[in-house]
Amino acid sequence: MSSDQFFGLYNYWIVVFLMMTGFYIVIARKNMIKTVIGLNIFQVSVVLLYITMGKVTGGTAPVIPPALAGQHDAHDQHDTHAAPSGHTPAANATAANETVDHGHADHVTELAHELAHELTHDATGDAIHGVTETAGVIYTNPLPSVLMLTAIVVGIATTAVALSLIVRISEDYGTIEEDEILQMDRRQ
Amino acid sequence: MFVSVSILTLLAVTAIAIARMRDLWAAVMFTGIFSFLGASWMLILDAPDVAFTEAAVGAGISTFLMLGTLALAGKKEKPTTASPIVPLLVVGITGAALVYGTLDMPHFGDPAAPVQTRIEPGFVEKSQHDMHGLPNVVTALLASYRGYDTLGETAVIFTAGIAVLMILRRDPEDCDHRVTQKSASTEKKGRSS
Amino acid sequence: MNSFPIIRVVSKLIIPYILLFGLYVQFHGDFGPGGGFQAGVILASALILYGLVFGLPAVQEVAPPRVIEKLIALGVLIYAGTGIATTLIGRTHDGGQVPANFLDYEALNHDVLHGFLPHGQHLGIFLVEFGVGITVTAVMTMIFYCFAGRSRLFNEKASA
Structure with missing residues (x-):
């Protein structure tokens, strides 16, 4: 394990750790509010996983300043011209990535990545074409942000329904411990 | 870092x-x-x-x-009496499987990762042309490209709101506090909740 | 919370700014980070803060549950209505009107006060985010009303 690999995957491991903590709370604890808290932690960790995947080194938030946007409009003609020529090497590079034997050592994959970089560099001059790039600025992928934005809001909606069910259960049973509720049900 | x-x-x-x-x-x-x-x-x-x-x-x-x-x-x-060994075991095995799965993942911030290369051209470039210079790409993506998604999601929130109302409201006026207060004061007795 | 003057005064001072910030986030969502969801939550949190400090009856004078109830549905209606409007209006293609897709904002292009009013994609995103904002605000506020309406704490405070 190289240090490069360690720092490249460190985020994922922390996310997996958080996910498992949430999972542990859900399956080990009998208190219903604690279960909802566990689910919340799980949800945040999933959100972090997606956001981590969308990040590009040296990128910035996908908000394009109007000044840069205007510049881009001027270059519009050039970009549409460059797009097809840039596409083929990038596709070749990804194909090369795929054909690498997965059982093989890591440096093969690294080589493929380097190849991808070189090819894309050749295609567009000084910019990496695979990354969304406008007017010399690299932008982080906005798609994971959008997906997670909606996930968070749906998450709070379902949490609210779960909590309101807990309130009703505690009113009828006088407790929110799962095993006690189960006992009460069996006695009836 | x-x-x-x-x-x-x-x-x-x-x-x-x-x-x-x-x-x-x-x-x-x-x-x-x-x-x-x-x-x-x-x-x-x-x-x-x-x-x-x-x-x-x-x-x-x-x-x-x-x-x-x-x-x-x-x-x-x-306080729970159940031993935490079984849950810990389950969590440990699942976690180990997931960590093993991350070994094949593209490294953090890798510009050649499939996430960054598969949509061509990327939404940032596309939105500049389609949206006539709307600065925030996330909003453009959320409300325009993925408009159906967001509509469905708004419907989910709507449904959740209605669900909470149905679960927690005992009678139609229950969530309206002014009405219950008025009735309580006219009947000269407290609400039994 | 009648016995906490500092909390009362401070929340009275900051609630207008929270509301203002919520509106800023709502209408500035196309330009900076923000949008309907965040704005809805911020607006609802201002109402919830008001309710926590001054009691449920006070906040229900400001935002009556009957109105909030209707707003929950109104937001979704605005969103879906925008989509239906685009299909009905249709888009200009080769000089003639052709039917547009659901939520195809190009149909909303117009020439009234060009450059001042938003049109096309901007108008569509604006309307859609507005609908989302209304629904989220209303749902969060309604959830607060329901939880607070259940609490003995609040019922006692209401009679105080």
Whole structure:
């Protein structure tokens, strides 16, 4: 394990750790509010996983300043011209990535990545074409942000329904411990 | 790098603290802190919109809702007698499988990752042309390219709101406090809730 | 919370700014981070803060549950209505009107006060985010009303 690999995957491991903590709370604890808290932690960790995947080194938030946007409009003609020529090497590079034997050592994959970089560099001059790039600025992928934005809001909606069910259960049973509720049900 | 690692470590520590805590009130407060730390890290990862939402929803509304539930359903968690060995084993095996799965993942911030290369041209470039210079690509993507998604999601929130209303409201006037107050004062007796 | 003057005064001072910030986030969502979801949550949190400090009856004078109830549905209606409007209006193609897709905002192009009023994609995103904002605000506020309406704490405060 190289240090490069360690720092490249460190985020994922922390996310997996958080996910498992949430999972542990859900399956080990009998208190219903604690279960909802566990689910919340799980949800945040999933959100972090997606956001981590969308990040590009040296990128910035996908908000394009109007000044840069205007510049881009001027270059519009050039970009549409460059797009097809840039596409083929990038596709070749990804194909090369795929054909690498997965059982093989890591440096093969690294080589493929380097190849991808070189090819894309050749295609567009000084910019990496695979990354969304406008007017010399690299932008982080906005798609994971959008997906997670909606996930968070749906998450709070379902949490609210779960909590309101807990309130009703505690009113009828006088407790929110799962095993006690189960006992009460069996006695009836 | 340093900020990122310290935030991640704090996230892990907070998660463990929540798992070990018996006092539900403190656990809810720590969940709020957890969400806030998560939001800070999302900000570092260039997702200000998500960080914003997480801070407002996770640390704000969700904490408030849980505190409200605690006020209605009791603050203390009963100490469990069951041994934590089986859950720990399950979690350990699942976690190990997931970590093994991450070994094939593209490294953090890799510009050649499939996420970055598969949509061609990327939404940032495409939106500049389609949206006539709308600066925030996330909003454009959310409301325009993925408009169906967001419509469905708004419908989910709508449904959740209606569900909460149906679960917690005893009669049509119950959530309207002014009406119950008036009836209580005219009948000269307190509400029995 | 009648016995906490500092909390009362401070929240009275900051609630207008929270509301203002919520509106800023709502209408500035196309330009900076923000949008309907965040704005809805912020607006609702201002109402919830008001309710926590001054009691449920006070906040229900400001935002009556009957109105909030209707707003929950109104937001979704605005969103879906925008989509239906685009299909009905249709888009200009080769000089003639052709039917547009659901939520195809190009149909909303117009020439009234060009450069001042938003049109096309901008108008569509604006309307859609507005609908989302209304629904989220209303749902969060309604959830607060329901939880607070259940609490003995609030019922006692209401009679105080």
